[in-house]
Amino acid sequence: MNPLLDKLEAFEPLPEADKRLLDSLVRSPQVIGPRLDLIHEGDAPTVVQLILVGFACRYKILPDGTRQIMAYLVPGDFCDLHVFILKEMDHSIATLSQCQVVQIHRPQILELMERPAIARAMWWAALVDEATLREWLVNIGARPAEQRIAHLLCELLLRLETVGLTQGGQYELPITQHEIGDTMGLSSVHVNRVLQRLRADGLITFKGSNLVILDIPRLKTFSGFNPNYLHLPKRNGTTPHSV
Amino acid sequence: MNPLLDKLEAFEPLPEADKRLLDSLVRSPQVIGPRLDLIHEGDAPTVVQLILVGFACRYKILPDGTRQIMAYLVPGDFCDLHVFILKEMDHSIATLSQCQVVQIHRPQILELMERPAIARAMWWAALVDEATLREWLVNIGARPAEQRIAHLLCELLLRLETVGLTQGGQYELPITQHEIGDTMGLSSVHVNRVLQRLRADGLITFKGSNLVILDIPRLKTFSGFNPNYLHLPKRNGTTPHSV
DNA sequence: CGTACTATTGATAGATATCAACGCTGGTGG
DNA sequence: CCACCAGCGTTGATATCTATCAATAGTACG
Numbered sequence: 001m002n003p004l005l006d007k008l009e010a011f012e013p014l015p016e017a018d019k020r021l022l023d024s025l026v027r028s029p030q031v032i033g034p035r036l037d038l039i040h041e042g043d044a045p046t047v048v049q050l051i052l053v054g055f056a057c058r059y060k061i062l063p064d065g066t067r068q069i070m071a072y073l074v075p076g077d078f079c080d081l082h083v084f085i086l087k088e089m090d091h092s093i094a095t096l097s098q099c100q101v102v103q104i105h106r107p108q109i110l111e112l113m114e115r116p117a118i119a120r121a122m123w124w125a126a127l128v129d130e131a132t133l134r135e136w137l138v139n140i141g142a143r144p145a146e147q148r149i150a151h152l153l154c155e156l157l158l159r160l161e162t163v164g165l166t167q168g169g170q171y172e173l174p175i176t177q178h179e180i181g182d183t184m185g186l187s188s189v190h191v192n193r194v195l196q197r198l199r200a201d202g203l204i205t206f207k208g209s210n211l212v213i214l215d216i217p218r219l220k221t222f223s224g225f226n227p228n229y230l231h232l233p234k235r236n237g238t239t240p241h242s243v
Numbered sequence: 244m245n246p247l248l249d250k251l252e253a254f255e256p257l258p259e260a261d262k263r264l265l266d267s268l269v270r271s272p273q274v275i276g277p278r279l280d281l282i283h284e285g286d287a288p289t290v291v292q293l294i295l296v297g298f299a300c301r302y303k304i305l306p307d308g309t310r311q312i313m314a315y316l317v318p319g320d321f322c323d324l325h326v327f328i329l330k331e332m333d334h335s336i337a338t339l340s341q342c343q344v345v346q347i348h349r350p351q352i353l354e355l356m357e358r359p360a361i362a363r364a365m366w367w368a369a370l371v372d373e374a375t376l377r378e379w380l381v382n383i384g385a386r387p388a389e390q391r392i393a394h395l396l397c398e399l400l401l402r403l404e405t406v407g408l409t410q411g412g413q414y415e416l417p418i419t420q421h422e423i424g425d426t427m428g429l430s431s432v433h434v435n436r437v438l439q440r441l442r443a444d445g446l447i448t449f450k451g452s453n454l455v456i457l458d459i460p461r462l463k464t465f466s467g468f469n470p471n472y473l474h475l476p477k478r479n480g481t482t483p484h485s486v
Numbered sequence: 487c488g489t490a491c492t493a494t495t496g497a498t499a500g501a502t503a504t505c506a507a508c509g510c511t512g513g514t515g516g
Numbered sequence: 517c518c519a520c521c522a523g524c525g526t527t528g529a530t531a532t533c534t535a536t537c538a539a540t541a542g543t544a545c546g
Binding site for chain 4: 429
């Protein structure tokens with residue numbers, strides 16, 4: 001029940017004492033409703049926020065009102081690790097679904113960073129976040145709409161698998177088509193049509209907000225998905241939570 | 244003549260001893276011709292490379308041969324700061340123009356990181372790189388082609404100003420229209436037409452490979468450019484190299 | 487003086503946005 | 517408990533943006 005732990009251990013196993021420390025951080029999460037800002041562009045960040053349940057996103061609003069979502073934050077992801085260097089947020093972070101969030105204060109972060117294994121794993125996580133951002137840039141810049149959305153769905157499958165939030169090829173995707181559009185630089189109408197085609201091609205289905213990927217290898221091939229940017233250890237057929 | 248020093252001091256002034264250490268790093272640069280890989284996707288990075296002269300870029304090639312450029316590296320920029328954590332490059336880095344590059348080895352990096360002011364400044368630089376990546380995502384995802392290219396030109400103006408490579412609103416832009424297309428997710432034909440319109444609107448001109456921005460405030464307004472993501476200190480009319 | 491890349495132009499095709507309308511659903515107030 | 521409302525997904529028609537294809541001209545370089 002500790003997605004941060006799951007995620008960091010996807011990089012390398014942690015000593016028992018480190019695990020206990022991480023567990024102690026996630027005791028009393030705060031519940032935050034959907035579509036609420038966690039922090040806003042221009043604010044000075046003071047704490048690091050950690051998502052335990054739900055989806056959040058980084059975004060910017062342009063002068064003409066367009067919103068661009070630049071990252072999804074899923075359970076186990078940090079919001080503002082740069083807290084101690086930059087004076088001012090250059091983007092906003094908001095919940096998409098209802099979330100459970102914990103706030104981690106500076107002394108706690110420093111305590112974490114004193115543990116070498118945790119520090120390494122958090123460095124890894126930060127670098128993967130950056131690599132993910134690059135992959136999103138490729139996705140939006142170079143892939144047509146269908147492959148673009150298919151790629152996003154592949155990425156979320158792997159990320160959510162890491163924190164035990166998938167059942168086979170299924171996971172909860174608590175976001176609207178409009179939000180997918182703001183993420184992929186597409187209109188919601190077009191997102192709708194693309195999703196219909198992916199369903200017609202037998203690649204995915206929805207059971208309510210539950211996404212079902214019908215043919216994972218085919219979706220990966222179709223979208224040109226190469227998981228190297230997530231820098232997960234090579235696995236041998238078993239999923240992390242299959243134990 | 245040390246763009247790294249210029250860049251880091253844009254964050255905060257450094258002690259004399261730190262400056263001398265940084266100067267000692269950039270002694271014997273290597274000259275690398277245009278369009279050559281500095282490191283390739285899949286390679287294990289071993290050294291940090293620093294650009295002293297010229298333009299380089301991060302890029303990926305998709306299965307269908309499309310290239311997406313994800314970042315420009317200009318004088319003062321580092322290539323592979325994540326050397327010590329990630330085992331394998333998830334993208335490639337190549338020169339665009341002819342470059343002068345120095346390779347910095349692990350012990351030298353560790354020596355740099357022992358100086359608190361340098362370490363802070365390098366953290367700042369890494370966070371700005373990430374913020375820039377986010378802004379590029381916004382740019383490609385949410386702005387039409389003309390504003391997209393105009394925004395890029397504004398960004399390069401500020402970044403090159405920081406390392407003393409502008410004269411007023413002019414700077415060397417040693418890249419082709421095709422490469423701008425690979426950067427912005429546009430075809431080279433479309434880039435050509437967009438540049439013509441920007442010229443017709445009196446926003447820019449070219450003197451060979453020298454870009455002249457005719458009306459900086461208007462170009463910024465037009466592109467929706469907000470420099471906050473570069474996290475430069477507030478200035479009061481003076482450019483950093485105006486002294 | 488070729489050769490090869492780069493910039494440019496015109497014509498056409500394709501992808502995606504916009505506008506408008508409608509049904510469905512879940513929530514809310516009366 | 518029911519009627520209303522707002523948000524979401526869906527559909528069709530049309531407009532706009534951008535890509536593709538093809539050809540030409542300029543330019544640098546050996």
